Amino acid sequence: MLIMEKKDIYEHLAEIYLDASATKKKPCARGFKNAAGWILAGAFLLGGVIFVVVFPPHLRPPVSENALLLSSNNPVKIAYNLSAGSKELSELSLNGVNLRAYKSLVFTARSDAPAASMPAIAVEILNKTGEKGLVYIRDAGRKWRQYEIPLSDFKPGLSDWSRIESLTFIVEEWNAPIKKGVVYIDNIRFLR
Numbered sequence: 001m002l003i004m005e006k007k008d009i010y011e012h013l014a015e016i017y018l019d020a021s022a023t024k025k026k027p028c029a030r031g032f033k034n035a036a037g038w039i040l041a042g043a044f045l046l047g048g049v050i051f052v053v054v055f056p057p058h059l060r061p062p063v064s065e066n067a068l069l070l071s072s073n074n075p076v077k078i079a080y081n082l083s084a085g086s087k088e089l090s091e092l093s094l095n096g097v098n099l100r101a102y103k104s105l106v107f108t109a110r111s112d113a114p115a116a117s118m119p120a121i122a123v124e125i126l127n128k129t130g131e132k133g134l135v136y137i138r139d140a141g142r143k144w145r146q147y148e149i150p151l152s153d154f155k156p157g158l159s160d161w162s163r164i165e166s167l168t169f170i171v172e173e174w175n176a177p178i179k180k181g182v183v184y185i186d187n188i189r190f191l192r
Helices: 007-021 029-054
Strands: 067-069 076-081 087-097 104-111 122-129 132-137 145-150 165-173 179-192
Touching: 076 087, 076 165, 104 122, 132 145, 165 179
Parallel strands: none
Antiparallel strands: 067 179, 076 179, 087 165, 104 145, 104 179, 122 132, 122 165
């Protein structure tokens, strides 16, 4: 029987484990991680394609089934410095949107002009055939105020609401007591 001292036992164990780990081939963990990464990336890609096919982004309904939201995160800003006969405007392109099912235009507006000098804001809708409808808002104040304008109020009126090209907000010199200022318009949407 072989009797080993403590030091010999440690050396023997170290030799067994250290030599075995150096000569023994480990499973290729790196290859497995790469394969797993490729599989995971493929799964995400396939999931993304399926999502876009099943829920196309361009066919998603508006924010609400009853509203078509137009404005972005920032309000429309019309800075005006008017001379005789001039006007400043901001036009939103609607690219032929169909508004036949909608009943009103809603937005919030405010001005930086003093109370007795608020400019009138002309709101104009233009369709593909060149017909225009116009409404004036005369009481925009320094605080945000919401306006809801029935589409039937746009005069002289549009015969075709199925292909609307643009929505324009206008400040005109003849309708602005103070010729310099800023008008802000936000939360622009059409309601059913």
